[in-house]
Amino acid sequence: MTTAAPTADTEIITAAVLVIGDEILSGRTKDKNIGYIADHLTAIGIQLKEVRVVPDDEAEIVGAVNALRARYTYVFTTGGIGPTHDDITADCIAKAFGVAIDVDPRALAIMKPAYAKRGLEMTPARLRMARLPEGSELVQNSISTAPGFKIGNVIVMAGIPNIMQVMLDAVTPQLKTGRKMVSETIELLRPEGEIAEMFGNHQKEFPDVSMGSYPFVRDTKVFGTHLVLRSTSPERLAVALAGLKVKLGLG
Amino acid sequence: MTTAAPTADTEIITAAVLVIGDEILSGRTKDKNIGYIADHLTAIGIQLKEVRVVPDDEAEIVGAVNALRARYTYVFTTGGIGPTHDDITADCIAKAFGVAIDVDPRALAIMKPAYAKRGLEMTPARLRMARLPEGSELVQNSISTAPGFKIGNVIVMAGIPNIMQVMLDAVTPQLKTGRKMVSETIELLRPEGEIAEMFGNHQKEFPDVSMGSYPFVRDTKVFGTHLVLRSTSPERLAVALAGLKVKLGLG
Numbered sequence: 001m002t003t004a005a006p007t008a009d010t011e012i013i014t015a016a017v018l019v020i021g022d023e024i025l026s027g028r029t030k031d032k033n034i035g036y037i038a039d040h041l042t043a044i045g046i047q048l049k050e051v052r053v054v055p056d057d058e059a060e061i062v063g064a065v066n067a068l069r070a071r072y073t074y075v076f077t078t079g080g081i082g083p084t085h086d087d088i089t090a091d092c093i094a095k096a097f098g099v100a101i102d103v104d105p106r107a108l109a110i111m112k113p114a115y116a117k118r119g120l121e122m123t124p125a126r127l128r129m130a131r132l133p134e135g136s137e138l139v140q141n142s143i144s145t146a147p148g149f150k151i152g153n154v155i156v157m158a159g160i161p162n163i164m165q166v167m168l169d170a171v172t173p174q175l176k177t178g179r180k181m182v183s184e185t186i187e188l189l190r191p192e193g194e195i196a197e198m199f200g201n202h203q204k205e206f207p208d209v210s211m212g213s214y215p216f217v218r219d220t221k222v223f224g225t226h227l228v229l230r231s232t233s234p235e236r237l238a239v240a241l242a243g244l245k246v247k248l249g250l251g
Numbered sequence: 252m253t254t255a256a257p258t259a260d261t262e263i264i265t266a267a268v269l270v271i272g273d274e275i276l277s278g279r280t281k282d283k284n285i286g287y288i289a290d291h292l293t294a295i296g297i298q299l300k301e302v303r304v305v306p307d308d309e310a311e312i313v314g315a316v317n318a319l320r321a322r323y324t325y326v327f328t329t330g331g332i333g334p335t336h337d338d339i340t341a342d343c344i345a346k347a348f349g350v351a352i353d354v355d356p357r358a359l360a361i362m363k364p365a366y367a368k369r370g371l372e373m374t375p376a377r378l379r380m381a382r383l384p385e386g387s388e389l390v391q392n393s394i395s396t397a398p399g400f401k402i403g404n405v406i407v408m409a410g411i412p413n414i415m416q417v418m419l420d421a422v423t424p425q426l427k428t429g430r431k432m433v434s435e436t437i438e439l440l441r442p443e444g445e446i447a448e449m450f451g452n453h454q455k456e457f458p459d460v461s462m463g464s465y466p467f468v469r470d471t472k473v474f475g476t477h478l479v480l481r482s483t484s485p486e487r488l489a490v491a492l493a494g495l496k497v498k499l500g501l502g
Contacts, residue, residue: 022461023463023479024286024289025299025300025301025302026289026481027286027290027291027292027299028434028436028465028479031282031285034282034304035275038275038276038277038278039278041278042277042278047276048276048277049276049306050276050303050304050306050311051275051276051302051304052301052302052304053285053301053303055300055301056463060301082443082447082464082466083443083444084443084446084450084451084463084464085447085450085451085462086454086464087464120442120444120445123444123445123448124448125443125444125445125447125448126444126447128447129444143468143471144474160467163468181277183277185279192333192376193334193374193376193377194376196335196376196377197375197376199335200335200336200376203337212272212273212274212307212335212337213333213335213336213337214279214280215333216411217394217395217413217414220394220413223395228274228279230273
């Protein structure tokens with residue numbers, strides 16, 4: 001993973017992910033990007049606040065892009081930037097920003113020799129992948145070369161997971177990041193109902209440490225619980241964790 | 252899978268999924284419910300049109316529930332119905348609908364004997380799981396007994412996948428469903444750039460058959476394509492598929 005440019009340590013940087021594609025909504029394709037991007041953003045100090053999945057429909061994509069880019073520091077989109085008729089993301093982003101879209105010479109300069117090397121023709125369909133909204137910066141794609149792009153606070157990436165991942169790495173050094181969220185987990189082989197009151201009271205003692213309880217079921221009969229503490233302050237996290245362990249008799 | 256009650260075959264029935272939980276957005280938990288629900292709804296004749304993931308935050312949950320329930324036939328929520336302080340879904344749903352919430356005697360009647368049998372006390376925290384918004388119907392949970400619920404067009408389910416799945420089965424017979432979407436897939440070991448123009452033209456010939464092209468990369472060097480045709484008419488699907496095979500030289 002590429003590390004992001006260091007920035008103001010105390011700033012809260014937020015993001016949304018917008019997954020674009022009928023195939024996710026029909027169930028045909030199981031999304032693998034949301035969890036990957038969530039992990040990546042958490043690791044570099046960006047807080048993912050919302051995810052939406054929308055179909056390949058212009059009004060839906062434009063509406064979601066504009067709703068999300070107004071609310072969060074960054075919006076990461078996945079899907080819909082290939083060469084076929086159902087790839088409408090770049091056009092929708094141009095529409096959302098109210099700018100023109102055309103073949104970008106920088107994209108073409110990367111794609112042409114790479115396609116030639118692979119013995120592939122630069123068909124009109126492939127040329128479509130070099131079309132970028134006016135004012136975009138390229139996001140490099142070291143696998144298949146057709147680039148993603150960044151316009152304003154919106155980063156547009158491929159839907160294929162391994163291509164999305166190299167694009168996310170490529171754009172990461174340009175991102176503002178804030179203080180990293182750190183976390184600790186305690187696994188209990190007891191149902192959460194037994195510790196819920198104590199845990200709720202512990203949360204009240206540490207309003208600056210976010211506490212979540214995540215039950216799990218193993219073999220449909222073992223009811224266990226993961227208690228997760230999260231904070232941007234490692235010091236406060238340590239104090240809250242130590243206090244919780246004492247209350248659980250693990251101290 | 253439980254089959255849904257048969258209903259008007261031609262009606263379009265739509266749905267949204269609302270995933271509730273900080274743990275999905277932080278990357279700690281990888282969602283397994285979206286794809287499962289998508290498959291289930293497609294199979295029973297309900298079209299999933301949008302997914303959102305929001306944090307454990309009242310304003311975010313209430314806002315998303317109200318936005319989605321106004322737009323789609325059904326909204327399915329997952330997560331946030333356990334006994335701990337971070338489980339705020341039921342309260343948020345009550346707030347979204349503007350109704351009271353209290354311990355429901357029907358829920359209690361199921362939970363009390365089941366908990367007694369497992370040797371578990373009915374703690375105040377567990378009692379929280381019997382609180383339902385006024386006007387809710389129970390959605391049975393054959394695993395851990397604490398029920399989900401349905402209020403208006405919103406179905407509220409657990410976040411743990413195997414519990415969510417039994418709740419989805421339990422509510423399915425009550426759902427209105429429309430004509431089922433059927434699909435056919437052709438796998439090509441060629442990049443989509445080569446067939447994009449032909450495929451776009453084929454789509455224009457069959458506006459009532461939705462056509463998607465899904466590239467895949469194997470071992471970072473084999474660029475292949477899945478062409479997927481989808482329609483609520485098996486007859487039209489067959490005609491479009493046959494025509495496409497001819498154009499691909501597979502006919």
